[in-house]
Amino acid sequence: MMSSFVDSYTGRVPLSMPTPVPPSTPRTDLDLADALTKVPTAAQAKAKATATDFEGMFINSMFSQMTSGLKGDGPFGDTPATGVWRSMLTEQYSKNFAKAGGVGISDQVFRELIMQQAKSTAKGTG
Secondary structure, three states: OOOOEEEEOOEEEEOOOOOOOOOOOOOOOHHHHHHHHHOOHHHHHHHHHHHHHHHHHHHHHHHHHHHOOOOOOOOOOOOHHHHHHHHHHHHHHHHHHHHOOOOOHHHHHHHHHHHHHHHHHHHHHO
């Protein structure tokens, strides 16, 4: 009798891997697509940079809370310089984290900024 599992010292392992499920296609945000046609490219770039900076500040706050209780680690040991060094390190971590995609806050902030700019553009022309 052939089993679909092979026994190993860590447990039972399947003989064949399940087939991966293809990722679902993300839905298009039609409101955002329409708003982007009403906002100049320079304003879009500025809104994107602002949204990324905002997410960086949020992540920095989060990282600062995570490391606030740590004492004595780092190149300076348990001295006043440790706090300065750690704050600069978390600031750089958070900026790089946000530029790499972050946690998704910048996408929503960007959307809201563009939607507001498109509304103000529509009111000014109408």
